[in-house]
Amino acid sequence: MSTTMTNRYAEFRTGWPALLAATVGSGVGVTALLFYSLGSFTGALQDEFGWSRTAVSSSFLYTTVVLTVATVPLGWLLDRIGPRPIAFVSVPGLTLSLLLLSRFQGELLHFHLLFALAGLLGAGTTSVIYTKVINSSFFTSRGLALGISLSGLGLAALGLPLLVNTVVQQWGWRAGFLALAALSLTVLPFAFFGLRSTAPATVHPATLNGATRSAALKSRPFWTLLVGFVLVGGSIPAVIPHMVPMLTDAGVSATAAASIAGLIGLGVIAGRLCVGFLVDRFFAPLVAAPLFLTTAAGCLLLMWSGPALAPVAAIMIGISFGAEADLIAFFCGHYFGLKSYGFIYGLIYSVFSLAVSIGPIWAGAFYDHSGNYRGALVTVAVMLAAGAATLLTLPRRRPLVDDNDDHRSQSDPTYVTT
Numbered sequence: 001m002s003t004t005m006t007n008r009y010a011e012f013r014t015g016w017p018a019l020l021a022a023t024v025g026s027g028v029g030v031t032a033l034l035f036y037s038l039g040s041f042t043g044a045l046q047d048e049f050g051w052s053r054t055a056v057s058s059s060f061l062y063t064t065v066v067l068t069v070a071t072v073p074l075g076w077l078l079d080r081i082g083p084r085p086i087a088f089v090s091v092p093g094l095t096l097s098l099l100l101l102s103r104f105q106g107e108l109l110h111f112h113l114l115f116a117l118a119g120l121l122g123a124g125t126t127s128v129i130y131t132k133v134i135n136s137s138f139f140t141s142r143g144l145a146l147g148i149s150l151s152g153l154g155l156a157a158l159g160l161p162l163l164v165n166t167v168v169q170q171w172g173w174r175a176g177f178l179a180l181a182a183l184s185l186t187v188l189p190f191a192f193f194g195l196r197s198t199a200p201a202t203v204h205p206a207t208l209n210g211a212t213r214s215a216a217l218k219s220r221p222f223w224t225l226l227v228g229f230v231l232v233g234g235s236i237p238a239v240i241p242h243m244v245p246m247l248t249d250a251g252v253s254a255t256a257a258a259s260i261a262g263l264i265g266l267g268v269i270a271g272r273l274c275v276g277f278l279v280d281r282f283f284a285p286l287v288a289a290p291l292f293l294t295t296a297a298g299c300l301l302l303m304w305s306g307p308a309l310a311p312v313a314a315i316m317i318g319i320s321f322g323a324e325a326d327l328i329a330f331f332c333g334h335y336f337g338l339k340s341y342g343f344i345y346g347l348i349y350s351v352f353s354l355a356v357s358i359g360p361i362w363a364g365a366f367y368d369h370s371g372n373y374r375g376a377l378v379t380v381a382v383m384l385a386a387g388a389a390t391l392l393t394l395p396r397r398r399p400l401v402d403d404n405d406d407h408r409s410q411s412d413p414t415y416v417t418t
Contacts, residue, residue, distance in 0.1 A: 015137040019149055021194025022130035025187045027152030030094050030122030033180045035060055036157050039244040040164040040258060044173040054364035055108055057241050062112045064357030066119030068350040074123050075346025083129045084195040090124025095184045097121050102177035128346050131329035146326040147276020151269045158265025165258035210337020216344050221335045224394050226348055229328055231387035233352040235380040236295055236321045238359030246373050250307045260310050267318020275323045279330050288327055289388035295320040296381035303377040
């Protein structure tokens with residue numbers, strides 16, 4: 001067995017607690033719980049309050065705006081105190097916000113403000129935390145480990161629509177938020193054992209290899225990543241919360257529509273694992289571009305075929321939706337190193353998340369204006385193609401990071417930061 005393969009196996013033997021905590025945490029964080037379940041709440045909220053689909057789908061925008069503001073200082077804090085104390089404050093905060101949503105009584109603005117509160121209190125449950133854990137624990141298999149950890153989002157996409165739809169159908173939308181609150185707490189025991197600090201207290205972020213904040217912000221890779229992932233973030237997630245109402249409009253029952261929407265999760269899991277495996281071996285933009293184009297084709301297939309091929313289209317849509325967060329994490333570690341990883345990743349991810357939250361709103365506006373989603377699906381396909389083309393311009397060289405850094409031993413205390 002080669003030395004490289006031996007190192008990869010050794011990484012998983014020592015890093016599995018962190019990997020398990022990151023995987024569970026990704027599946028029950030604020031982004032997964034609210035984004036993937038929102039479509040299953042839409043009908044019940046419309047029936048009780050008379051809100052439009054645009055109004056309901058815009059709820060997640062309030063979460064993301066707050067996350068956008070909070071993520072950069074959160075990344076700065078992560079670089080200094082590590083993930084564990086942040087998680088143990090943020091997870092109960094997210095649970096509290098979901099409990100408050102289950103008790104909602106009032107106007108649409110109040111409902112939106114509760115989604116904003118979830119973003120504030122649950123900011124430390126996002127991939128900003130968990131990708132730092134993986135980037136610090138895995139080196140030769142970093143891409144695969146990121147793919148595995150963020151497949152937790154795929155499991156959420158696979159199970160949440162049907163779970164929440166069942167709860168809402170049986171006991172109402174308030175019970176749906178109570179179920180989400182219970183799920184949010186499941187990460188705590190994994191975080192306790194998996195997010196332990198392994199770095200000596202004397203290690204300071206200034207000793208770590210990688211780009212400074214100012215150098216990264218002045219570099220072409222940073223702005224290429226920002227533009228590319230804004231295009232991707234504003235496109236793929238635009239159709240996800242609308243899958244259930246889109247299919248019910250086409251005559252599919254609510255339960256069947258939720259099951260089909262859940263198939264997106266299969267694509268998410270497959271996409272994350274494939275991307276993780278491939279980016280360890282090939283130039284990452286050449287891995288990302290075909291996946292984004294596959295999702296573009298899935299959107300067009302959904303538009304042309306309707307319910308007949310909707311399950312296939314759902315999996316195709318999920319394939320690249322499962323790739324963005326781990327690709328951002330991989331690119332940030334690859335081009336900028338770990339010195340300012342929390343800040344750099346947090347900045348790109350926060351803008352990406354803002355694009356994610358705007359997508360469902362403009363897709364809902366397409367429906368409210370035209371009575372169908374055809375224009376939205378075509379727009380998503382075009383944006384994905386543009387995002388893929390942008391990422392293909394990334395350089396192979398990475399002048400801001402010492403290439404020898406990838407081969408440093410995990411025993412080097414200045415490299416391990418979690």
